[in-house]
Amino acid sequence: MERQLLLNEPARPRKLPTWTLFFAVCAAGIGGTFQYGYNVSIINAPTEHIHKFLNETWQSRYQAELSPGLLTLLWSTIASIFSLGGLFGAHLGGSMAVWLGRKGALLMNNFVALLAAILMGVSFPTGFYELLILGRFLIGINTGIGLCVQPLYIGEAAPKHLRGAMAMGSSIFLTGGILTGQVVGLRELLGGESHWPLLLSTCCIPAFVQLLALPWFPESPRFLFLDRGNEVKCVKALKRFHGRLHYRREMEDIQREGLALGSQKAKKPWELFLDRSIRWQLLTIICMTMGQQLSGINGIYFYASYVFQEAGIPEGKIPYVTLGTGACECLTALTCGLLIESMGRRALILGGYSLMTLWCMVLTFSLTYQVYWWAPYLSMACVFAFILSFGLGPGGVTNILTIELFTQSSRPAAYTIAGSVSWLSFFTIGMLFPFIVRGLKQYCFLVFLAECCLVALFIFFVVPETKNKTFLEIKREFHKMNFGRIKEQDGELGERRHLSNEF
Structure with missing residues (x-):
């Protein structure tokens, strides 16, 4: 009966997204690709200050100067371990999107960012550069998961005629993160010698924003119908994302894909x-x-x-x-x-x-x-x-x-x-x-x-x-x-x- 109603009431597609869809893209982006761009960008500003921290920590710990070769090795580890964390996060992201759903995976991912922010923030006052390395690894995991799951959520929530424009939210927030990191990293703001631990800890702010904002929006409609088999929640999500007069066409497409995939x-x-x-x-x-x-x-x-x-x-x-x-x-x-x-x-x-x-x-x-x-x-x-x-x-x-x-x-x-x-x-x-x-x-x-x-x-x-x-x-x-x-x-x-x- 539901399928007959869907097919008998076609509607012209909307030229613009609903406010719910637009703000869902923003809520997903701030804790997703924004984190990647932001954390790639902010590490450049405090390079000299981190070098000084490594030298002073080594001197106080071993009563010996840190050799240039070892300094380069430690700095390279801090910089490159972010990529290794991202690789690990990319492997986790696909599985988390299936286990927890697209929205659930994004929300859980923020707790990794919060832990990373704490570790990087306390590394300087405690004198443990190992915490800085671990924090960079964890924020790499966070960005790896976000880069994987956020486009899934946005692409599955958007109608086909707006899918490209809405999915561009991932790139917009990524580049916005790079620009924000460049601004915040200026020496007049948080790029100075005394503020660099706080600069690295600011990755907690996008995580808090997403934890507060994203729960107000529905789960991916395609995930609800095709992965969970919950047609009622799928229809409710589509109505919120596309409007009560425009969700039917997308529901038909989801039903077609469901029949084509069968029980896969x-x-x-x-x-x-x-x-x-x-x-x-x-x-x-x-x-x-x-x-x-x-x-x-x-x-x-x-x-x-x-x-x-x-x-x-x-x-x-x-x-x-x-x-x-x-x-x-x-x-x-x-x-x-x-x-x-x-x-x-x-x-x-x-x-x-x-x-x-x-x-x-x-x-x-x-x-x-x-x-x-x-x-x-x-x-x-x-x-x-x-x-x-x-x-x-x-x-x-x-x-x-x-x-x-x-x-x-x-x-x-x-x-x-x-x-x-x-x-x-x-x-x-x-x-x-x-x-x-x-x-x-x-x-x-x-x-x-x-x-x-x-x-x-x-x-x-x-x-x-x-x-x-x-x-x-x-x-x-x-x-x-x-x-x-x-x-x-x-x-x-x-x-x-x-x-x-x-x-």
């Missing part, structure tokens, strides 16, 4: 590698996630201070100019959110990688001829242009495609794999980039040029447009690549035909 349970990550029906989807996500991290964006930030200094900006003013890069990335995330439903995913990400290829060429040229008066200004323009291109393409769209290329039973495991690849790539580029720079110097961007070009070619030949399509329609787009001329499996096709006849 959530898959494990290793099961995805054995499933032929999602072979190309999985390859796409792995290539695009690696491409995002290895595209050269980290190299751009590495060279930014040098480029600004060569352009004549005083060294003391460079941190304020660096704020411009964070603001630039935040602005492009907002712009991508406005364009993604009109231009589509494919055009934005192809354009982004193509422009990044161009800027790598120009930046290599300008860095080579840095002795000329115009070269530093051209280099500075390339830095901002590269960040703009990254934000409009790979930075914004990659996460959305991870949501859209998989159905409900495969999606949490796909996020675990994508998160693991992302953190491993992040860790690898952090380890190898100094050696690449030392060996190739300004020509290091030719490596990124080749990578951007290859990823753009892969997307052009493999990735279809997913705008305004259901998850089952996207799955059918990949069917020919996965199976060639082999017919679709009778079970799934029979269920679709049965449902079509019923409609």
